[in-house]
């Protein structure tokens with residue numbers, strides 16, 4: 060259980076990477092942008108990969124009537140996400156410590172993981188909803204109005220994951236370093252749960268030995 | 274029949290492919306000399322050249338940037354001349370760059386570019402070039418590729434033996450080609466001899482900023498100072514200048530300045546003079562010369578008139594200046610990368626004369642003089658001579674070095690480039706040039722570390738090299754591969770103006786430093802519109818300032834009313850783009866000066882003096898976006914006595 064608890068603590072702490080590194084990264088390349096424009100989505104706001112990328116993406120998007128990219132203060136998510144992540148780190152570390160002291164069982168680890176997964180899925184849902192709105196709620200006075208072959212208006216939602224061709228741009232959407240740290244952290248808590256579960260099994264079989272050992 | 278023809282062409286195509294494969298095979302196995310020239314100068318689409326080459330524009334007054342080996346031109350940098358392409362010398366910010374003691378001089382004759390150095394190696398911070406006619410030296414910043422500073426040189430005329438720099442860019446020199454009365458005065462021309470002076474100016478370069486300042490002027494006898502070269506390595510601290518017309522004739526120089534069997538190379542120990550000056554030596558004399566500086570933050574030039582200059586009489590600094598006799602009317606004066614050999618290219622001599630720096634020091638030590646000229650000791654020819662390249666060609670002009678112990682001399686009259694060996698003086702190879710080559714250039718050839726892969730000859734006569742374009746032709750340059758034992762002509766390409774001399778540097782040194790935008794947040798122009806909210810119009814009597822901004826694809830404001838006939842309207846246009854290579858243009862109908870081309874983040878000002886009542890359009894001249902054509906606006910001009918108030922708008926009907 061000690062090993063499992065340590066993993067639980069490390070796993071939770073890895074989420075702290077989100078305060079430094081981006082959760083997600085979207086790159087836009089085109090023939091006239093051999094060095095692609097890019098945005099990093101952090102839990103507290105959107106930043107350009109290079110200094111002026113956001114300004115230049117907004118400049119290009121105005122042709123098709125997209126809104127400018129939201130500033131941190133324009134979306135509640137960017138103030139809520141840091142609190143959620145911070146809270147989950149605190150909770151994870153606390154559970155890990157209590158596990159270390161044998162005050163809680165591995166089931167709390169699983170509980171944390173399930174909660175984090177639900178929050179993560181909600182986050183993804185929210186992110187996707189925002190991107191859908193961003194890519195479809197276009198200014199009716201847009202300079203360029205493009206339609207699909209069937210006559211429906213074209214939308215410009217970036218892919219949630221993977222790449223897509225949007226007009227002349229090739230858009231690649233993948234997790235950022237913070238995102239990878241989040242996944243790794245969550246993976247560690249799964250491993251912690253598993254180890255916790257495994258170490259709890261022999262406890263049932265030879266309860267007397269185990270109690271003398273501790 | 275057509276079918277067969279296609280088949281035949283197809284076969285030809287296959288054949289061509291096969292042969293080109295063969296050639297490629299050859300180039301990889303047979304070394305540089307084994308393959309065809311086209312392969313070796315071809316730089317594919319999107320690929321980069323190996324070297325940036327900077328060619329003087331001669332009488333265009335500018336500097337052009339080419340790639341080597343492709344010979345493709347990338348840019349023309351305006352230096353001493355007005356340039357309608359981007360408004361240099363026409364915009365209010367850049368007009369001060371062309372200010373001189375003679376007033377606004379919007380043209381010149383630029384000759385010898387030289388790239389800044391550290392420890393004798395190219396560092397790529399700046400490139401300097403001389404204005405020959407109205408004596409000036411310019412410094413071009415190699416992050417922006419724009420002229421950053423121009424200093425006028427007083428007491429000079431025909432600033433020709435310039436702009437060469439010392440091995441740590443301590444000084445850039447400006448030597449006068451024409452001796453003139455100092456100070457200038459009304460006197461008979463025939464009294465030239467003994468009365469005229471030849472000023473050699475040493476302009477210090479501040480190590481951090483590059484800022485130039487005339488440290489001292491050496492007042493030499495009234496000869497013509499043709500070319501110069503700093504010492505290198507062991508001869509660092511010395512500067513060498515070729516002279517002609519040591520006869521001091523003032524008329525029919527073609528004959529009268531060609532009488533002396535030997536003219537001189539003047540050897541100047543500038544460190545000694547610097548020490549003398551630092552200890553309070555020299556005479557401050559009244560002078561008037563302009564010092565123009567461009568600021569990248571305000572996007573503005575300022576011109577300051579200087580009032581005096583420090584002059585040094587060479588006879589007052591014993592041991593600082595000597596004359597090395599050199600046959601005969603030498604042009605180029607070239608020091609090899611080791612600093613030992615000083616090559617005097619006597620353009621009327623049948624031989625090339627090479628002096629030895631070591632022997633020169635020994636002769637000075639032993640005071641083996643052959644008389645003096647105006648109090649300056651003349652060394653004995655035989656005592657300083659290192660060797661002679663015998664009968665290499667006709668009309669030697671200039672020599673460059675490959676860093677492998679070889680020298681390459683251009684011959685104007687016999688129209689050829691001759692490769693010879695330093696030390697043995699034997700001729701190794703010769704190649705014809707087409708035609709009448711002046712200077713030659715090896716990248717880094719003016720430094721201690723030449724990149725001896727290519728030699729470029731800069732020819733004066735183009736004639737039948739390309740399609741004829743009337744009696745006036747652009748000059749040609751030719752690229753030779755010198756990586757093998759024998760030189761090989763790879764390419765000839767036209768240049769702009771007179772490619773008098775050039776300097777080149779590996780692309781990898783410059784490319785990482787090149788600026789792609791100016792940051793708006795650093796724009797300190799007093800009339801800048803950093804955001805659209807800063808746009809406005811301000812009237813001050815008959816002067817109207819328009820704070821205008823541009824971004825794809827509109828001007829803010831685009832409707833202006835309340836301008837009157839007789840107003841002076843200053844359009845201060847700020848390009849708010851922060852994206853590489855998105856300039857905007859600004860053109861106003863009836864503007865009598867130029868248009869503007871404004872780089873991202875930059876502010877430029879165009880003066881417009883409306884003369885006719887009406888509604889007059891302005892527009893963007895640079896195809897900036899899909900909606901470039903819509904990038905336009907109107908100015909309503911009312912009669913001079915109108916009382917219509919100024920108003921402006923964007924996006925309001």
Ligand SMILES: [Cu+2]
Pocket residue numbers: 826856857858893894895896897898901904
């Ligand atoms: Cu434009």
